[in-house]
Amino acid sequence: MTHPTPTSPAPAAALVRTAAELHAAPRPGRRAVVMTMGALHEGHAQLVRSARELAGPDGQVVVTVFVNPLQFGAGEDLDRYPRTLDADLATARAAGADLVFAPSVDEVYPGGEPQVRITAGPLGGLLEGATRPGHFDGMLTVVAKLLHLTRPDLALYGQKDAQQLALIRRMVRDLNFGVEIVAVPTVREDDGLARSSRNRFLSPAERRTALALSRALFAGRDRLGAQEALRDRAEAAPGDSARAGALDALGESRLAADAHAVAHARLPGPAAVRESARAVLADAARAEPPLVLDYLALIDPATFAEITEDHAGDALLAVAAKVGTTRLIDNLPLHFAPHGAAS
Numbered sequence: 001m002t003h004p005t006p007t008s009p010a011p012a013a014a015l016v017r018t019a020a021e022l023h024a025a026p027r028p029g030r031r032a033v034v035m036t037m038g039a040l041h042e043g044h045a046q047l048v049r050s051a052r053e054l055a056g057p058d059g060q061v062v063v064t065v066f067v068n069p070l071q072f073g074a075g076e077d078l079d080r081y082p083r084t085l086d087a088d089l090a091t092a093r094a095a096g097a098d099l100v101f102a103p104s105v106d107e108v109y110p111g112g113e114p115q116v117r118i119t120a121g122p123l124g125g126l127l128e129g130a131t132r133p134g135h136f137d138g139m140l141t142v143v144a145k146l147l148h149l150t151r152p153d154l155a156l157y158g159q160k161d162a163q164q165l166a167l168i169r170r171m172v173r174d175l176n177f178g179v180e181i182v183a184v185p186t187v188r189e190d191d192g193l194a195r196s197s198r199n200r201f202l203s204p205a206e207r208r209t210a211l212a213l214s215r216a217l218f219a220g221r222d223r224l225g226a227q228e229a230l231r232d233r234a235e236a237a238p239g240d241s242a243r244a245g246a247l248d249a250l251g252e253s254r255l256a257a258d259a260h261a262v263a264h265a266r267l268p269g270p271a272a273v274r275e276s277a278r279a280v281l282a283d284a285a286r287a288e289p290p291l292v293l294d295y296l297a298l299i300d301p302a303t304f305a306e307i308t309e310d311h312a313g314d315a316l317l318a319v320a321a322k323v324g325t326t327r328l329i330d331n332l333p334l335h336f337a338p339h340g341a342a343s
Protein backbone atom coordinates (compact mmCIF):
# COMPACT_ATOMS: atom_id res chain seq x y z
CA MET A 1 0.00 0.00 0.00
CA THR A 2 1.34 3.41 -0.92
CA HIS A 3 1.16 6.38 1.34
CA PRO A 4 0.25 9.81 -0.04
CA THR A 5 3.31 12.05 -0.15
CA PRO A 6 2.83 15.13 1.98
CA THR A 7 2.56 18.24 -0.18
CA SER A 8 5.15 20.88 0.61
CA PRO A 9 5.09 24.49 -0.55
CA ALA A 10 7.11 25.27 -3.68
CA PRO A 11 10.73 26.05 -2.75
CA ALA A 12 11.61 29.74 -2.73
CA ALA A 13 14.61 31.27 -4.52
CA ALA A 14 17.50 32.18 -2.20
CA LEU A 15 17.02 35.68 -0.84
CA VAL A 16 19.91 38.11 -0.78
CA ARG A 17 19.43 41.49 0.89
CA THR A 18 22.77 43.29 0.67
CA ALA A 19 25.41 44.08 -1.93
CA ALA A 20 28.01 42.30 0.24
CA GLU A 21 25.92 39.09 0.31
CA LEU A 22 25.42 39.33 -3.42
CA HIS A 23 29.15 39.69 -4.07
CA ALA A 24 29.84 36.72 -1.81
CA ALA A 25 27.28 34.51 -3.59
CA PRO A 26 28.70 31.80 -5.91
CA ARG A 27 28.63 32.74 -9.56
CA PRO A 28 28.48 29.68 -11.77
CA GLY A 29 28.43 30.07 -15.59
CA ARG A 30 26.62 32.91 -17.35
CA ARG A 31 24.56 35.22 -15.16
CA ALA A 32 21.22 36.49 -16.48
CA VAL A 33 19.40 39.24 -14.57
CA VAL A 34 15.70 40.16 -14.56
CA MET A 35 15.03 43.51 -12.87
CA THR A 36 11.60 44.06 -11.34
CA MET A 37 9.73 46.16 -8.84
CA GLY A 38 8.19 42.99 -7.37
CA ALA A 39 4.51 41.96 -7.19
CA LEU A 40 5.55 39.32 -9.71
CA HIS A 41 3.06 38.09 -12.31
CA GLU A 42 3.08 35.91 -15.40
CA GLY A 43 4.86 38.63 -17.41
CA HIS A 44 7.77 38.59 -14.97
CA ALA A 45 7.70 34.77 -14.89
CA GLN A 46 8.13 34.73 -18.66
CA LEU A 47 11.19 36.98 -18.35
CA VAL A 48 12.65 34.60 -15.75
CA ARG A 49 11.94 31.52 -17.90
CA SER A 50 13.66 33.19 -20.87
CA ALA A 51 16.58 34.11 -18.60
CA ARG A 52 16.84 30.48 -17.44
CA GLU A 53 16.90 29.27 -21.02
CA LEU A 54 19.55 31.79 -22.08
CA ALA A 55 21.74 31.29 -19.00
CA GLY A 56 21.56 27.52 -19.47
CA PRO A 57 21.46 24.83 -16.78
CA ASP A 58 24.99 25.71 -15.62
CA GLY A 59 24.32 29.44 -15.53
CA GLN A 60 22.63 31.57 -12.90
CA VAL A 61 19.41 33.59 -12.93
CA VAL A 62 19.15 36.57 -10.59
CA VAL A 63 15.89 38.47 -10.10
CA THR A 64 16.08 41.91 -8.51
CA VAL A 65 13.10 43.22 -6.56
CA PHE A 66 13.33 46.91 -5.74
CA VAL A 67 10.70 49.64 -5.79
CA ASN A 68 12.90 52.55 -6.83
CA PRO A 69 11.75 55.84 -5.26
CA LEU A 70 13.88 57.80 -7.73
CA GLN A 71 11.62 56.95 -10.68
CA PHE A 72 8.34 57.98 -9.02
CA GLY A 73 7.19 61.59 -9.28
CA ALA A 74 5.33 63.54 -6.61
CA GLY A 75 1.72 62.34 -6.43
CA GLU A 76 2.50 59.02 -8.14
CA ASP A 77 1.83 55.60 -6.61
CA LEU A 78 5.13 54.91 -4.76
CA ASP A 79 3.42 54.39 -1.41
CA ARG A 80 0.66 52.12 -2.66
CA TYR A 81 2.88 50.15 -5.07
CA PRO A 82 2.27 46.46 -4.12
CA ARG A 83 4.98 44.75 -2.08
CA THR A 84 4.65 40.94 -1.94
CA LEU A 85 8.15 39.57 -1.31
CA ASP A 86 7.22 36.10 0.03
CA ALA A 87 5.02 35.33 -2.96
CA ASP A 88 7.69 36.82 -5.26
CA LEU A 89 10.32 34.39 -3.95
CA ALA A 90 8.09 31.41 -4.80
CA THR A 91 7.12 32.80 -8.23
CA ALA A 92 10.74 33.56 -9.10
CA ARG A 93 11.84 30.08 -8.04
CA ALA A 94 9.04 28.32 -9.93
CA ALA A 95 10.07 30.17 -13.10
CA GLY A 96 13.71 29.13 -12.69
CA ALA A 97 15.47 31.84 -10.65
CA ASP A 98 18.39 30.93 -8.40
CA LEU A 99 18.70 34.18 -6.46
CA VAL A 100 16.45 37.09 -5.57
CA PHE A 101 18.26 40.31 -4.74
CA ALA A 102 15.83 42.50 -2.76
CA PRO A 103 17.81 45.36 -1.23
CA SER A 104 16.39 48.09 0.98
CA VAL A 105 16.29 51.71 -0.15
CA ASP A 106 19.21 52.46 2.21
CA GLU A 107 21.23 49.62 0.70
CA VAL A 108 20.80 50.99 -2.82
CA TYR A 109 21.13 54.67 -1.84
CA PRO A 110 23.32 54.59 1.30
CA GLY A 111 24.10 58.29 1.09
CA GLY A 112 20.50 59.30 0.43
CA GLU A 113 19.41 60.35 -3.04
CA PRO A 114 22.39 60.20 -5.43
CA GLN A 115 23.76 63.53 -6.59
CA VAL A 116 25.20 62.12 -9.80
CA ARG A 117 22.58 60.51 -12.03
CA ILE A 118 22.07 59.17 -15.51
CA THR A 119 20.24 61.59 -17.84
CA ALA A 120 17.93 60.00 -20.35
CA GLY A 121 18.41 62.67 -23.06
CA PRO A 122 15.82 63.71 -25.67
CA LEU A 123 14.04 60.33 -25.82
CA GLY A 124 13.47 60.61 -22.07
CA GLY A 125 11.24 63.66 -22.54
CA LEU A 126 8.75 62.04 -24.95
CA LEU A 127 5.53 60.10 -24.22
CA GLU A 128 6.04 58.49 -20.79
CA GLY A 129 8.72 61.05 -20.04
CA ALA A 130 6.39 63.95 -20.90
CA THR A 131 3.78 62.75 -18.39
CA ARG A 132 6.32 61.54 -15.82
CA PRO A 133 9.13 64.14 -15.81
CA GLY A 134 12.36 62.72 -14.36
CA HIS A 135 10.98 59.15 -14.47
CA PHE A 136 13.50 57.88 -16.98
CA ASP A 137 16.48 59.56 -15.29
CA GLY A 138 15.49 57.78 -12.07
CA MET A 139 14.88 54.50 -13.88
CA LEU A 140 18.22 54.58 -15.76
CA THR A 141 20.11 55.55 -12.61
CA VAL A 142 18.85 52.51 -10.72
CA VAL A 143 19.29 50.23 -13.74
CA ALA A 144 22.92 51.38 -13.99
CA LYS A 145 23.40 50.72 -10.28
CA LEU A 146 21.72 47.30 -10.44
CA LEU A 147 23.87 46.37 -13.46
CA HIS A 148 26.99 47.31 -11.47
CA LEU A 149 25.77 45.43 -8.40
CA THR A 150 24.73 42.24 -10.21
CA ARG A 151 27.36 42.32 -13.03
CA PRO A 152 25.32 40.15 -15.44
CA ASP A 153 26.30 38.76 -18.82
CA LEU A 154 22.78 39.47 -20.01
CA ALA A 155 19.75 41.37 -18.71
CA LEU A 156 16.16 40.89 -19.86
CA TYR A 157 13.42 43.53 -20.09
CA GLY A 158 9.79 43.44 -21.24
CA GLN A 159 8.56 44.96 -24.49
CA LYS A 160 5.53 46.24 -22.53
CA ASP A 161 7.76 49.06 -21.24
CA ALA A 162 9.02 49.81 -24.76
CA GLN A 163 10.43 53.27 -24.06
CA GLN A 164 12.22 52.00 -20.96
CA LEU A 165 13.73 49.17 -23.01
CA ALA A 166 14.83 51.56 -25.77
CA LEU A 167 16.49 53.85 -23.21
CA ILE A 168 18.28 50.98 -21.47
CA ARG A 169 19.62 49.82 -24.84
CA ARG A 170 20.72 53.38 -25.56
CA MET A 171 22.46 53.76 -22.18
CA VAL A 172 24.26 50.44 -22.58
CA ARG A 173 25.47 51.51 -26.04
CA ASP A 174 26.28 55.14 -25.24
CA LEU A 175 28.09 54.39 -21.98
CA ASN A 176 29.72 51.06 -22.94
CA PHE A 177 28.07 48.83 -20.37
CA GLY A 178 29.35 45.35 -21.24
CA VAL A 179 26.02 43.56 -21.04
CA GLU A 180 23.70 41.99 -23.60
CA ILE A 181 20.15 43.37 -23.46
CA VAL A 182 17.35 40.95 -24.38
CA ALA A 183 13.75 42.01 -25.10
CA VAL A 184 10.82 39.75 -24.14
CA PRO A 185 7.40 40.13 -25.86
CA THR A 186 4.45 41.37 -23.80
CA VAL A 187 2.52 38.69 -21.92
CA ARG A 188 -1.26 39.23 -21.91
CA GLU A 189 -4.30 37.92 -20.08
CA ASP A 190 -6.56 35.66 -22.17
CA ASP A 191 -8.73 38.65 -23.10
CA GLY A 192 -5.75 40.73 -24.23
CA LEU A 193 -5.06 42.97 -21.24
CA ALA A 194 -1.29 43.33 -20.78
CA ARG A 195 -0.14 41.83 -17.49
CA SER A 196 0.92 44.52 -15.07
CA SER A 197 1.52 44.76 -11.35
CA ARG A 198 -0.89 47.70 -11.37
CA ASN A 199 -3.79 45.60 -12.78
CA ARG A 200 -4.54 44.48 -9.21
CA PHE A 201 -5.75 48.01 -8.43
CA LEU A 202 -8.58 47.74 -10.99
CA SER A 203 -12.14 47.04 -9.82
CA PRO A 204 -14.09 44.65 -12.11
CA ALA A 205 -15.78 47.61 -13.80
CA GLU A 206 -12.47 49.45 -14.24
CA ARG A 207 -10.89 46.33 -15.67
CA ARG A 208 -13.66 46.13 -18.30
CA THR A 209 -12.91 49.72 -19.31
CA ALA A 210 -9.13 49.08 -19.23
CA LEU A 211 -9.52 46.36 -21.87
CA ALA A 212 -9.87 49.22 -24.36
CA LEU A 213 -6.09 49.77 -24.27
CA SER A 214 -5.29 46.40 -25.85
CA ARG A 215 -8.45 46.46 -28.00
CA ALA A 216 -7.42 49.79 -29.47
CA LEU A 217 -4.00 48.39 -30.35
CA PHE A 218 -5.55 45.28 -31.92
CA ALA A 219 -8.00 47.44 -33.89
CA GLY A 220 -5.06 49.44 -35.28
CA ARG A 221 -3.17 46.26 -36.13
CA ASP A 222 -6.22 44.72 -37.83
CA ARG A 223 -6.83 47.87 -39.87
CA LEU A 224 -3.23 47.74 -41.05
CA GLY A 225 -3.64 44.05 -41.95
CA ALA A 226 -6.78 44.79 -43.98
CA GLN A 227 -5.10 47.73 -45.65
CA GLU A 228 -2.01 45.73 -46.63
CA ALA A 229 -4.18 42.86 -47.95
CA LEU A 230 -6.11 45.32 -50.07
CA ARG A 231 -2.91 46.79 -51.41
CA ASP A 232 -1.52 43.34 -52.23
CA ARG A 233 -4.68 42.66 -54.25
CA ALA A 234 -4.40 46.03 -55.97
CA GLU A 235 -0.78 45.31 -56.90
CA ALA A 236 -1.60 41.79 -58.10
CA ALA A 237 -4.69 42.84 -60.10
CA PRO A 238 -4.28 44.39 -63.57
CA GLY A 239 -5.74 47.47 -61.94
CA ASP A 240 -7.21 49.23 -64.95
CA SER A 241 -10.81 49.69 -65.81
CA ALA A 242 -10.23 48.18 -69.25
CA ARG A 243 -9.65 44.80 -67.62
CA ALA A 244 -12.73 45.25 -65.42
CA GLY A 245 -14.73 46.20 -68.51
CA ALA A 246 -13.41 43.20 -70.42
CA LEU A 247 -14.35 40.88 -67.58
CA ASP A 248 -17.75 42.50 -67.42
CA ALA A 249 -18.23 41.97 -71.14
CA LEU A 250 -17.44 38.30 -70.57
CA GLY A 251 -20.18 38.20 -67.98
CA GLU A 252 -17.78 37.81 -65.06
CA SER A 253 -19.45 40.54 -63.08
CA ARG A 254 -18.15 39.54 -59.62
CA LEU A 255 -14.55 39.54 -60.79
CA ALA A 256 -15.15 42.80 -62.61
CA ALA A 257 -16.54 44.43 -59.53
CA ASP A 258 -13.66 43.13 -57.47
CA ALA A 259 -11.02 44.34 -59.90
CA HIS A 260 -12.71 47.70 -60.11
CA ALA A 261 -12.99 48.07 -56.32
CA VAL A 262 -9.38 47.12 -55.76
CA ALA A 263 -8.13 49.37 -58.55
CA HIS A 264 -9.99 52.35 -57.16
CA ALA A 265 -9.78 51.71 -53.44
CA ARG A 266 -8.42 54.50 -51.26
CA LEU A 267 -5.40 52.94 -49.56
CA PRO A 268 -5.11 54.61 -46.19
CA GLY A 269 -1.78 54.71 -44.34
CA PRO A 270 -0.84 55.24 -40.68
CA ALA A 271 -3.75 57.69 -40.35
CA ALA A 272 -6.16 54.79 -40.73
CA VAL A 273 -4.37 52.81 -38.00
CA ARG A 274 -4.59 55.79 -35.65
CA GLU A 275 -8.23 56.33 -36.56
CA SER A 276 -9.21 52.72 -35.78
CA ALA A 277 -7.39 52.74 -32.44
CA ARG A 278 -8.81 56.16 -31.52
CA ALA A 279 -12.38 54.99 -32.18
CA VAL A 280 -12.02 52.24 -29.53
CA LEU A 281 -10.51 54.68 -27.04
CA ALA A 282 -13.24 57.25 -27.71
CA ASP A 283 -15.90 54.62 -26.90
CA ALA A 284 -14.08 53.77 -23.67
CA ALA A 285 -13.93 57.46 -22.76
CA ARG A 286 -17.76 57.38 -22.68
CA ALA A 287 -17.88 54.17 -20.58
CA GLU A 288 -18.60 54.04 -16.85
CA PRO A 289 -16.04 54.31 -15.33
CA PRO A 290 -14.41 56.21 -18.20
CA LEU A 291 -10.97 55.77 -19.70
CA VAL A 292 -8.94 58.99 -19.58
CA LEU A 293 -6.48 58.93 -22.46
CA ASP A 294 -2.97 60.23 -21.91
CA TYR A 295 -1.58 59.47 -25.38
CA LEU A 296 -2.00 57.28 -28.41
CA ALA A 297 1.15 57.32 -30.53
CA LEU A 298 2.21 55.57 -33.73
CA ILE A 299 5.94 55.92 -33.65
CA ASP A 300 9.23 54.92 -35.18
CA PRO A 301 10.82 52.56 -32.62
CA ALA A 302 14.25 54.01 -33.39
CA THR A 303 13.32 57.59 -32.43
CA PHE A 304 9.86 57.43 -30.82
CA ALA A 305 8.83 60.22 -33.23
CA GLU A 306 5.41 59.94 -34.92
CA ILE A 307 5.73 58.15 -38.27
CA THR A 308 4.77 59.90 -41.49
CA GLU A 309 2.15 58.69 -43.98
CA ASP A 310 4.82 57.24 -46.31
CA HIS A 311 6.54 55.30 -43.51
CA ALA A 312 7.82 51.83 -44.38
CA GLY A 313 9.27 49.37 -41.90
CA ASP A 314 8.79 48.81 -38.19
CA ALA A 315 6.52 50.96 -36.06
CA LEU A 316 5.07 50.89 -32.57
CA LEU A 317 1.49 51.69 -31.66
CA ALA A 318 1.62 52.83 -28.03
CA VAL A 319 -1.06 53.91 -25.59
CA ALA A 320 -1.23 55.24 -22.03
CA ALA A 321 -4.41 55.94 -20.10
CA LYS A 322 -5.85 56.21 -16.64
CA VAL A 323 -8.85 54.23 -15.43
CA GLY A 324 -9.91 55.41 -12.01
CA THR A 325 -6.64 56.14 -10.21
CA THR A 326 -4.65 53.50 -12.08
CA ARG A 327 -2.40 54.48 -14.96
CA LEU A 328 -1.69 51.75 -17.52
CA ILE A 329 0.47 51.52 -20.64
CA ASP A 330 0.57 49.10 -23.55
CA ASN A 331 2.00 48.88 -27.07
CA LEU A 332 2.09 46.65 -30.12
CA PRO A 333 4.86 46.35 -32.74
CA LEU A 334 3.58 46.82 -36.34
CA HIS A 335 5.23 46.56 -39.71
CA PHE A 336 4.43 48.77 -42.70
CA ALA A 337 5.39 47.11 -45.99
CA PRO A 338 7.16 49.33 -48.50
CA HIS A 339 4.80 50.95 -51.01
CA GLY A 340 4.72 49.32 -54.44
CA ALA A 341 4.14 51.11 -57.73
CA ALA A 342 0.41 50.39 -57.60
CA SER A 343 -0.21 52.66 -54.63
Ligand SMILES: Nc1ncnc2c1ncn2[C@@H]1O[C@H](COP(=O)(O)OP(=O)(O)OP(=O)(O)O)[C@@H](O)[C@H]1O
Binds near residue numbers: 035038043047159160
Ligand atom coordinates in the same frame (compact mmCIF):
# COMPACT_ATOMS: atom_id res chain seq x y z
N1 LIG B 1 3.09 41.83 -19.33
C1 LIG B 1 4.40 41.83 -19.40
N2 LIG B 1 5.02 41.12 -20.36
C2 LIG B 1 6.37 41.11 -20.46
N3 LIG B 1 7.19 41.77 -19.63
C3 LIG B 1 6.62 42.50 -18.65
C4 LIG B 1 5.21 42.57 -18.47
N4 LIG B 1 4.94 43.37 -17.42
C5 LIG B 1 6.12 43.78 -16.95
N5 LIG B 1 7.14 43.27 -17.69
C6 LIG B 1 8.56 43.54 -17.53
O1 LIG B 1 8.98 43.16 -16.24
C7 LIG B 1 10.05 44.00 -15.83
C8 LIG B 1 9.70 44.57 -14.48
O2 LIG B 1 8.57 45.41 -14.63
P1 LIG B 1 7.73 45.94 -13.41
O3 LIG B 1 8.18 45.28 -12.17
O4 LIG B 1 7.64 47.40 -13.47
O5 LIG B 1 6.32 45.28 -13.71
P2 LIG B 1 5.03 45.91 -14.29
O6 LIG B 1 3.98 44.88 -14.24
O7 LIG B 1 5.40 46.57 -15.58
O8 LIG B 1 4.64 46.98 -13.24
P3 LIG B 1 3.82 48.24 -13.58
O9 LIG B 1 2.97 47.99 -14.77
O10 LIG B 1 3.04 48.39 -12.36
O11 LIG B 1 4.86 49.28 -13.86
C9 LIG B 1 10.19 45.09 -16.90
O12 LIG B 1 11.23 44.71 -17.78
C10 LIG B 1 8.85 45.03 -17.58
O13 LIG B 1 8.89 45.47 -18.92
Ligand SMILES: CC(C)(CO)[C@@H](O)C(=O)[O-]
Binds near residue numbers: 035037066068139161
Ligand atom coordinates in the same frame (compact mmCIF):
# COMPACT_ATOMS: atom_id res chain seq x y z
C1 LIG C 1 13.66 48.38 -14.71
C2 LIG C 1 13.07 48.68 -13.34
C3 LIG C 1 13.19 47.44 -12.45
C4 LIG C 1 13.91 49.79 -12.70
O1 LIG C 1 13.40 50.13 -11.44
C5 LIG C 1 11.60 49.16 -13.43
O2 LIG C 1 11.51 50.34 -14.14
C6 LIG C 1 10.67 48.12 -13.94
O3 LIG C 1 10.31 47.26 -13.14
O4 LIG C 1 10.29 48.13 -15.12
Ligand code: BAL
Binds near residue numbers: 071161164
Ligand atom coordinates in the same frame (compact mmCIF):
# COMPACT_ATOMS: atom_id res chain seq x y z
N1 BAL D 1 7.18 49.30 -15.25
C1 BAL D 1 7.85 50.57 -15.35
C2 BAL D 1 8.24 51.15 -14.04
C3 BAL D 1 7.33 52.19 -13.53
O1 BAL D 1 6.15 52.26 -13.89
O2 BAL D 1 7.79 53.00 -12.72
